[in-house]
Every structure is written in C-alpha cells, then in structure tokens.
Amino acid sequence: MKALTEEQIVDKLKDFQGWDYHENSLHTALEFENFKDAFTVMTRIAFEAEKLNHHPDWSNVYNTLEIYLSTHDAGGVTEKDFELAAIIDQLVN
Numbered sequence: 001m002k003a004l005t006e007e008q009i010v011d012k013l014k015d016f017q018g019w020d021y022h023e024n025s026l027h028t029a030l031e032f033e034n035f036k037d038a039f040t041v042m043t044r045i046a047f048e049a050e051k052l053n054h055h056p057d058w059s060n061v062y063n064t065l066e067i068y069l070s071t072h073d074a075g076g077v078t079e080k081d082f083e084l085a086a087i088i089d090q091l092v093n
C-alpha cells in the first residue's frame with residue numbers, strides 16, 4: 001500500500017475532528033474521567049487493531065491516551081490509518 005501525500009492527508013483530515021498530521025502520522029490526544037476508562041478504550045481499540053492487523057503507536061498516562069497512526073510497511077500514512085482512526089472515533093464518541 002502506498003503512502004498518501006501530505007496534501008491528501010490534510011484534505012482527508014478535514015473529515016476528522018480532533019486529529020492532526022504530526023511526525024508523519026495521524027495524531028490525536030484523548031482525556032478520560034480516570035485510568036480505567038482510558039484503559040477500557042485502549043482494550044477495545046486493541047481488538048479492532050487486531051481485526052484490521054493495523055496497530056497504533058500510543059502512550060497512556062493515567063487518564064490520557066495519545067495515539068499516533070502510520071503504516072510501517074509504507075513508511076507513512078495510508079488509507080489503513082484513516083480506517084483505524086475512524087474506528088477509534090466511533091469507540092470514543
């Protein structure tokens with residue numbers, strides 16, 4: 001799968017609230033009520049990532065979750081990253 005151009009990425013991001021293009025990845029930062037809520041969402045994302053065989057680069061500190069999505073095999077952002085971002089949005093909204 002081929003990496004998208006920055007122009008394509010910025011254009012597609014117009015349909016995504018709360019995501020930006022940062023360090024050659026799609027990026028979002030989420031804050032939850034508490035650690036359990038954050039970890040619950042991480043667990044649900046993990047199952048979706050496994051189904052997609054597409055995995056996030058993420059960091060959790062207490063009630064915050066920072067997610068970076070890129071496609072290692074393509075060395076950039078691809079449609080799969082947007083697919084997983086859309087799934088994550090459904091899980092958190």
Ligand SMILES: C[C@H](O)[C@H](O)[C@H]1CNC2=NC(N)=NC(=O)C2=N1
Pocket residue numbers: 053054055056069070071072073074
């Ligand atoms: C072997 C395995 O299918 C590949 O390494 C998959 C796993 N998950 C992945 N996740 C992401 N974000 N990018 C990949 O290129 C990728 N490749």
